[in-house]
Amino acid sequence: MPELRIDPLSGHRTIVAGERSRRPGGAPTCAPPEAIDPGTDPFAEGHEDRTPPELYAVRANGGVPNSGGWKVRVVPNLYPALDPADDAAPAPEQARGENLFASLPATGAHEVIINGPQSVLSLAELPVEQVQAALEVWRERMRVHRAQSPYVQLIVNERREAGASLPHTHAQLYALSFVPASVARERERAGAYATRTMGQDLLGDLVAEEVRRRERVVAIDDEAVLLAPYASRLPYQLMLVPRVPRARFEDPGATGATLLHDGLRRLARHLGSSPPLNMWVRTAPAGAEAFCWRIDVMPRLTHLAGLELSTELNLNIVAPEDAASALREA
Numbered sequence: 001m002p003e004l005r006i007d008p009l010s011g012h013r014t015i016v017a018g019e020r021s022r023r024p025g026g027a028p029t030c031a032p033p034e035a036i037d038p039g040t041d042p043f044a045e046g047h048e049d050r051t052p053p054e055l056y057a058v059r060a061n062g063g064v065p066n067s068g069g070w071k072v073r074v075v076p077n078l079y080p081a082l083d084p085a086d087d088a089a090p091a092p093e094q095a096r097g098e099n100l101f102a103s104l105p106a107t108g109a110h111e112v113i114i115n116g117p118q119s120v121l122s123l124a125e126l127p128v129e130q131v132q133a134a135l136e137v138w139r140e141r142m143r144v145h146r147a148q149s150p151y152v153q154l155i156v157n158e159r160r161e162a163g164a165s166l167p168h169t170h171a172q173l174y175a176l177s178f179v180p181a182s183v184a185r186e187r188e189r190a191g192a193y194a195t196r197t198m199g200q201d202l203l204g205d206l207v208a209e210e211v212r213r214r215e216r217v218v219a220i221d222d223e224a225v226l227l228a229p230y231a232s233r234l235p236y237q238l239m240l241v242p243r244v245p246r247a248r249f250e251d252p253g254a255t256g257a258t259l260l261h262d263g264l265r266r267l268a269r270h271l272g273s274s275p276p277l278n279m280w281v282r283t284a285p286a287g288a289e290a291f292c293w294r295i296d297v298m299p300r301l302t303h304l305a306g307l308e309l310s311t312e313l314n315l316n317i318v319a320p321e322d323a324a325s326a327l328r329e330a
Helices: 019-023 128-146 181-196 202-213 257-271 304-312 319-328
Strands: 003-006 012-017 055-057 070-076 106-114 151-158 170-176 217-220 224-227 238-242 277-282 294-299 312-318
Touching: 012 238, 055 128, 070 128, 106 128, 128 151, 128 170, 128 257, 181 202, 181 319, 202 217, 217 257, 217 319, 224 257, 257 294, 257 319, 304 312
Parallel strands: 012 312
Antiparallel strands: 003 012, 055 070, 070 106, 106 170, 151 170, 151 277, 217 224, 224 238, 238 294, 277 294
16 A cells, blocks of 8 residues: 655655556666766866866875876866855845845855766776775865855766766765755754654664664665665665764764665666666754764656655655665665
């Protein structure tokens, strides 16, 4: 029977209706992508002159900036969504305009983190050691911007169907001048739970119960737990959570990189290729007294249609329990 499920972290509602995947044309699909042409890849090693000058890079033996030999490289976004903060810009609370049509300057930082020199489309196609190095750079760049930004959002878009304008695997960092409403709601729910339970961690308790039940857990290692969330919005959605709750991803401690790589490879094996997906790090926003970081992975195997766009109510045609079972076997 279809079920309406409520995400305990955000309050978001999803209709889980697995039978709909059996309707004509309803099953999730994943067509293999075309390979990248290294000769035209601006993020490939040796093409450093095709990007803006680098902000940061990891090179095994040092080296000259904007040269080869790098393992992970960070550059400004060539077409930034945010302008660098200007001392002359109005404060966030000083919105321009009145009444119905207020606006603010879109200030902050917008960076690209090239996850590796290899011309591949997905983190799943990199060696696990390269993924570990990439996630360490994610944390480093988040730390750089944390003091000046109420929220730092790190995302990964893989394949054009999920919004990637360039196919070479990369992350994007947005240092925002405000806390987005969805993040603020999670902060409030986590804080309310801690107050109600005398200091317990909402996500930590949720994962402990998921591990006890086992029905939505995909894999566990020494650092993290990988599971299909109870109220998954999309088929084969995954969530990676540290075994020891920690507020901020960018603080010292485990990143879960090995288990993340394992989960992405499970998706690729089960679906026949690495799917289009969106991924992001949810870290503690400014003002969060109770929070736990996580990494969300959203494969884009189905379309967002009228129901989702008109109500923000998702319709998921693969039950999380079925997704977890399939990925455990992959």
